Amino acid sequence: MSDPDDRSHDARLDALEERLAKARGAPAKPHTEEHYSQANLAWRMVIELVAGLMIGAGIGYGIDTLAGTMPIFLVLFLFLGLAAGVKTMLRSAKEVQLKREAEVARGKEGQDGRNGT
Template sequence: MPDAPDPERLKTLEDRIEGARKAQEPAPRKEEHYSQAQHAWRMVIELVAGIAIGFGIGIGLDTLFGTKPIFMVLFILLGFVAGVRTMLRTAKEIQEEHVAEQQNAATRDKRD
């Protein structure tokens, strides 16, 4: 039985251990295929929610004051404007994320 370890056997053992570790690690998550559709649905929901909230407030005020279409129309329009503004804010967030990802990719490419 030799006293000194065999470097080739140790290297082989280290490679096998590293291979087993890599096999047990979960695969990195890829970007979801439907991410753009998710952003689109988010924007649609924001617009519809703004209109629905405006409609609810308008109907409530019309019922409270006894005026039928005035507040409903006014608050539907205000809800539409609020929904569009929220959609634009979301689009700006998405654009900023996209620009940041491009800058990170460019920085990684320069390092490599």
């Protein structure tokens, strides 16, 4: 004889399998579509600037050590690293701005379609 608890258990397992199948069928969101907060963007830009400065300083110090001309290349590459860091920050800011403008444009298109205009 079959126990009523076994039947309810089987029904729950079937329902769980259906939900899992539906969940597996949904495609995963790409990483690029994630929402980044303002703090994350700010940290990203700070890290890009500091990385440019550190790389420039490291290259300049290395060349000065090898050539025996201590402050010349260090200062030169420090400024080049600063310029590279700022350029990377501006590129990131422009990328974020373009994404937001595209989202706003998509939002307006959706509203225009609903309003019948």
